[in-house]
Amino acid sequence: MRQLFPSFLTAAALLSGCATGTEQFGRPIPSDRITQIEVGRSTRAEVLTLLGPPVRDPGSKKGQGHRSEVPEPVEGALYWEYSERHERFGTAILFTYFSQETLTDTLMVVFDARNVVEAVAFEQETRR
């Protein structure tokens, strides 16, 4: 029995482990630049100059690969997205725990028919 106990402990140690990690998708949205967008004044070209190319527009499926559920695109709106996926994993012999949390920052800028900003919507989940 005394010989079995160290073996059991060794086996338990070998069959146990844990891991944590964070995956990042895209570039963080510069929130300080969002305040420079003026509703009713800024144009589409000015917004693109300010924020760079969007990850998604209604005519494109680019940037949707990492999310199973993506917001329904709105006609005339451009989207900028940045996501973080936090994972925790732990296993102890025959028990395994895994958790995954996906947080997404989304900026949506809606333009009117004249390509002038009509509305700005920004949701930051990563710094909650």
Added chain:
Amino acid sequence: MRAVRLGAAASLFVFGGVLAGCGLVTLMHDTILGPVSPAGRIHDAAVGSDFEATLEGVKGDAEGEARLRPFPRDLIRTLGSPSSFRKLVTGLEAFFLGASSYSDRRTSAGATPELGRLPAVGASAGDVLAALGPPDQWVQFAGGETMAYRSERTRWTTLNIGIPPALGFLIPIPGASSLAYRRVTEDLRSQGFVLFFDEHRRLERVAVAPPG
């Protein structure tokens, strides 16, 4: 003597399993019986060279592949040289999740904005967007529009008594992974609310989903 007999039986066991995946037997099985053996599904992971480890297990396109093989093609090469560290970790996590007698997997995506940030009834769509952020769904129609905000949390718990799927995959006996009692519980909870706007794009009413 007993040890020798056990050793010989183990060798036959492995040798027979490897043989079962080769040549005529494979062709006959795949032609006549298809991918599913009378003893159960052969191997979920025997899907040829284009397979991928995901948290739901090994997945791949099995179309046109002979499937009565103990292991997928190029298994050692593929597992030995994963395309990224991320793939390697996912493979290990999937293996432990599948091999455990009890596993608990939780995922969450998104967060619903606090209702306290919602402007009063009569606010414009622009004010609502500025206060709550982009909706998950925005439907515009004649006479009004709706915006939906929601988040989801899912929890899977799996109890395996017998041969867990990830270990059954390593045992070269057709249907080995079926020799188990398996109970999978999936609990999906979502929360959120829907905003209704009138034809002038003014907030008309709010519908809040009861906690799921």
